[in-house]
Amino acid sequence: xxxxxxxxxxxxxxxxxxxxxxxxxxxxxxxxxxxxxxxxxxxxxxxxxxxxxxxxxxxxxxxxxxxxxxxxxxxxxxxxxxxxx
Amino acid sequence: xxxxxxxxxxxxxxxxxxxxxxxxxxxxxxxxxxxxxxxxxxxxxxxxxxxxxxxxxxxxxxxxxxxxxxxxxxxxxxxxxxxxxxxxxxxxxxxxxxxxxxxxxxxxxxxxxxxxxxxxxxxxxxxxxxxxxxxxxxxxxxxxxxxxxxxxxxxxxxxxxxxxxxxxxxxxxxxxxxxxxxxxxxxxxxxxxxxxxxxxxxxxx
Amino acid sequence: xxxxxxxxxxxxxxxxxxxxxxxxxxxxxxxxxxxxxxxxxxxxxxxxxxxxxxxxxxxxxxxxxxxxxxxxxxxxxxxxxxxxxxxxxxxxxxxxxxxxxxxxxxxxxxxxxxxxxxxxxxxxxxxxxxxxxxxxxxxxxxxxxxxxxxxxxxxxxxxxxxxxxxxxxxxxxxxxxxxxxxxxxxxxxxxxxxxxxxxxxxxxxxxxxxxxxxxxxxxxxxxxxxxxxxxxxxxxxxxxxxxxxxxxxxxxxxxxxxxxxxxxxxxxxxxxxxxxxxxxxxxxxxxxxxxxxxxxxxxxxxxxxxxxxxxxxxxxxxxxxxxxxxxxxxxxxxxxxxxxxxxxxxxxxxxxxxxxxxxxxxxxxxxxxxxxxxxxx
Numbered sequence: 001x002x003x004x005x006x007x008x009x010x011x012x013x014x015x016x017x018x019x020x021x022x023x024x025x026x027x028x029x030x031x032x033x034x035x036x037x038x039x040x041x042x043x044x045x046x047x048x049x050x051x052x053x054x055x056x057x058x059x060x061x062x063x064x065x066x067x068x069x070x071x072x073x074x075x076x077x078x079x080x081x082x083x084x085x
Numbered sequence: 086x087x088x089x090x091x092x093x094x095x096x097x098x099x100x101x102x103x104x105x106x107x108x109x110x111x112x113x114x115x116x117x118x119x120x121x122x123x124x125x126x127x128x129x130x131x132x133x134x135x136x137x138x139x140x141x142x143x144x145x146x147x148x149x150x151x152x153x154x155x156x157x158x159x160x161x162x163x164x165x166x167x168x169x170x171x172x173x174x175x176x177x178x179x180x181x182x183x184x185x186x187x188x189x190x191x192x193x194x195x196x197x198x199x200x201x202x203x204x205x206x207x208x209x210x211x212x213x214x215x216x217x218x219x220x221x222x223x224x225x226x227x228x229x230x231x232x233x234x235x236x237x238x239x240x241x242x243x244x245x246x247x248x249x250x251x252x253x254x255x256x257x258x259x260x261x262x263x264x265x266x267x268x269x270x271x272x273x274x275x276x277x278x279x280x281x282x283x284x285x286x287x288x289x290x
Numbered sequence: 291x292x293x294x295x296x297x298x299x300x301x302x303x304x305x306x307x308x309x310x311x312x313x314x315x316x317x318x319x320x321x322x323x324x325x326x327x328x329x330x331x332x333x334x335x336x337x338x339x340x341x342x343x344x345x346x347x348x349x350x351x352x353x354x355x356x357x358x359x360x361x362x363x364x365x366x367x368x369x370x371x372x373x374x375x376x377x378x379x380x381x382x383x384x385x386x387x388x389x390x391x392x393x394x395x396x397x398x399x400x401x402x403x404x405x406x407x408x409x410x411x412x413x414x415x416x417x418x419x420x421x422x423x424x425x426x427x428x429x430x431x432x433x434x435x436x437x438x439x440x441x442x443x444x445x446x447x448x449x450x451x452x453x454x455x456x457x458x459x460x461x462x463x464x465x466x467x468x469x470x471x472x473x474x475x476x477x478x479x480x481x482x483x484x485x486x487x488x489x490x491x492x493x494x495x496x497x498x499x500x501x502x503x504x505x506x507x508x509x510x511x512x513x514x515x516x517x518x519x520x521x522x523x524x525x526x527x528x529x530x531x532x533x534x535x536x537x538x539x540x541x542x543x544x545x546x547x548x549x550x551x552x553x554x555x556x557x558x559x560x561x562x563x564x565x566x567x568x569x570x571x572x573x574x575x576x577x578x579x580x581x582x583x584x585x586x587x588x589x590x591x592x593x594x595x596x597x598x599x600x601x602x603x604x605x606x607x608x609x610x611x612x613x614x615x616x617x618x619x620x621x622x623x624x625x626x627x628x629x630x631x632x633x634x635x636x637x638x639x640x641x642x643x644x645x646x647x648x649x650x651x652x653x654x655x656x657x658x659x660x661x662x663x664x665x666x667x
Contacts, residue, residue, distance in 0.1 A: 016199075019138035041531055042139075045198040045474060053195045062475045165526070176392075176409050176430050181466075185397040188469050201470035202530050202655060205390060207431045211656030214524040220541055223524045223658055224438060227409040227428035235427070242449040248521075248545065260403075 004076045015050055016043050028072045036071075044069060056084030091244045091252070092275025096287050097154040099146060100265040106153055108290060119264055123149060134216060141180045141203035142264070144212045147171070147257045150268040151213045154253070158270055159217075167270075168222035168249030169210040170240055173258040176206045176227055209257060222248050231256040231267060233284040240271050240279055256288070295444045295517045296510040296667070299374035299502035300608045303366050304595055305340045305495070308350055309373075314612050317620050318640060322594050324481045324493050332468045338481055340495035340596035341463050342366065360415070361393050361406060363462045363498070367416050370500040371458050375420050377502075384446055384455035385422040387413040388429045388439035390600040394466045416458060424452075430600070432654030433563075434522065435459065436499065437603025441520035441662050443503045453505055460498035461599035468494055474530070476567055484564035484590035484622060485571045485636050487629030492565045495596025499604040513615040515664040518552070518647075521545025525657035532569055532653055536577025539653055542661040543581055550663045552647060557586050557663070559619060559648040561610040564590020565597050566624065570653060575630035589637045593623030603652040603660065614645040614666040 009023045012032075016039065030036045033044070047069050051057040057079065059065060068078045098105045102122050104112040112129055116122040123145045127137055132152055140148060159167070180203040188196050202208060207225040214223065222243055228235070236254050243249040255268035267288050271279045301309065305323030306316040316323075323340035332339075344362075351365040354372055367387075377383070392409045405411050413426035427446075429439045436459035443455040461467075471477050471494065478491035503517070510516070523545060525538035533539075547554060560583065562574050571590075578584055591606045598605055613620060622636045646666050653659045 017138040018135070020135055040528070042199050042202060042529075048475075049195050049197060049473065169524075174408065174410065178403065178407060181391075181394065181397060181407075182403065184470070185466060188465065189399075194469075196469040196473040198470070198473040198530075201473055204466075204470065205430070205432045205655050207654075207656040207658060208529050211524065211529045211658070214526040214657055215528070218526045220523055220526050220537060222522050223431070223656075224429065224442065224522060225431045227413075227430050228425070229410045232425070238449070238451055239446075242445055242451075245449075246445070246549075 001076050001080060004080065005072050008072055008075055011050060011054065015046055026072060030071060032069055032071060051079070054085065055079050057082045089245050089273060091241050091271050091273065091279035093269050093277045093279050093283060093287065094272045094275040095154050095158050095270040097150045097268045098266065099150050104149070104153065111153065119262055139199065140212060143177060143179060143206065143257065143259045144203065144209040146259050146264055146266050147209040147255065148212055148216070150255065150266045151253065154268055154270055155217065165219050166221050166250040167219050168243050168252045169213060169219065170224060170236065170243065170252055170254040171210055171257055172226040172228050172232065172236065173206065173256060174227065174229055175258060175260040177204050179260050180204050231288055233288065234281040237279055237281040237284050244271065244273065293448050293505045294507060295447050295503060295505055296514055297501050297503050297517065297611065298509045298511065298514050299376065300611060301370050301374050301500045302497060302605055302608055303342065303370045304497040304605065305342050306594065308369065310608060310612060317594055317609065320621060320623060322481065322623055323495065324596050332463070332465050338478065338493045339463060340493065342496055361396065363393055363460060364412065364415055366462070366498040367458050367460050368419055370460070370498040371416070371420060371456065374500050374502050375456065377454065379420065379422045379456070381423050382453040383422065384424055384427060384443060384452040385417050386427045386429060386439045386443050386455055386457045387416065388435040388457065388459035388600050388604065390430060390432055390435060390461050391464065391467060395462060395464050397466070422456065432656050432658055433597070433599055434603055434652040434654045434658045434660040435600040436605065437607055437650055437652045437662055438522055438660045440501070440503070440517065440604065440607060441522060441660060444517045444520060447503065447505050455503045456500065457503060457604065458498065458500045459601045459604035461496060461601050463494055463496040467599065478566060481624060482566035482592055482596065483624040483626070484566040484592055485575070485628060485630055485634065486625050487627045489566045489568065489571060489629055491567055492592065493596040495598040497595060497598040497601040497605050499601050499608055501604065501608065510667055512667060515611050515614060515666055517662060518665045519546035519550030519663040520661065522658065522660040525659065527657055529657065530655055532573040533657070534573065536573045536580065538657060538659040539574065539577040539651060539661070540580050542659045543649065543651065546661045546663045552663070554581050554583050557583065557647050557649050558643065558645040559610070559613060560586050560588040561606045561648060561650045562588050562590055563652045564592050564622065566592060572630050575632040575634045578634055579632040584633050585635050587619050587635050587637050587643065589620060589622035603650065607650045610648050610650055610664065614648055614664070617642055617644050619643045
């Protein structure tokens, strides 16, 4: 799962245009939304697209996203379980 | 009642890798692409606003000009009745074309919300409103070329009817690597009257 | 002396008909233009939307012109304007065009950017058809464009820059927009339900709307409206989500009231934006409550027409004018049970009611808002 976590950090920084954040700055259990990385509602929607595009996971209920995208840990756990790519 | 008069109190131009404020060059770079040029400018001026990197090119262009022109030209940190009166020729076509490409292959069909939101020209005004907390009149117009008569007339009427204390009026045109912004701050005091003639002169300088 | 500005002619082209009377008849009978469509051009799966029938559109247009040089949107716009251009436009007649995406469908399958994609190109084509003399003023300001064009025309005429104006607003149903709203998870899988507890998003629609605005009092007939106040203020909150406190909308409405000289309590009807997304409807309810307007009869027309983007503000204004003319409040279609945190008075059934003053509001991406107050004469 460590490789996936690193991959996620790289992807998030790239896909969400987080220019001044480096992979080393993101801890596995940091809050991605709210106070942590400060992602917003459009970022959440982009992550839903990323789940589909890169991991073949179609989120039927976008409200599930809140729990899944809480941190790198929660994201990688969910992706490991549900990925089809 | 004393009639309100409007004056051009500052102006900023960005085009061909160069930024000028009130006629003086304040930044120049050798970068070839707008993306790199705008990043260099952002770093040079130390704007410290990470949201900049989420913006599309049109918004980046408008944002840079607004930051440069507004610095030192607002009464206070809380001043917020600065109307935004923007216009261009290409609307948001730069981003529209990118977005259209992303939906053209049915086998690789992943429309991006972050790109889609910028397929509206007025978003660049929204970005400036948010950064400066301007809760003010906004309107985005489309013309073939910089329309100094309209911009002067409309800016003046916003001030005279009390709909705005100041007006940030701009021609913000960008399509791929062709870009030009001419932005003016119009206020109630100054030396240069807000007329079509004066706007045209500054635009052409 | 301050000029008075009137809307004296209106016309609409929608899935509910190609004239105002037919549209009103359908609204009176609670017939919605929103239907289930199976069209892979827009979506792999069936979807709810309000679309104009192509055969009907072409047949109607053929009566005006045999030219094949117009895009679908241009035909819709010309059809809307055609019956109302009665004056001879001169250098003091403004021509305003409101659209969010114009001929965006022209981008499909093209390697180069076509001239028709430019909004001024669209406007000039329409202007040429009607022999308008002045440079078109194109407003492209997200979903407030249609009503913002009315405010802009009124401001220009009031300032004596023009004496009258033709305003055309329009947007077409497109894969471009459909896919975009889909990526925002903003589309409902059912006919939309503005302000309802079960609302889960919007339906897209399409329409073109034309109005004639003038300072010539002699052209104003009983039942027409005067534009008495306007405001178009940004939330300064977020580029796609509305302010949680409805800041920009509140200020836009306050600005309109200040100019109008009337009080909030004098408003007889509110034609709101009501897209049926969770956030928009909630924001509006908060805004109207902040202004003490929670008891004023209110509806959204999106249940009949879907969200017609750049046309919506003007389309819904025209329906509002008919409401006032007939002293008839129309149902906010799709509404069953209130689902916003602050109470508002949603019109649940068509009913008679005296309407002298009404308020039209709209909100859109980029944090924009627009409010205009109308007085029936």
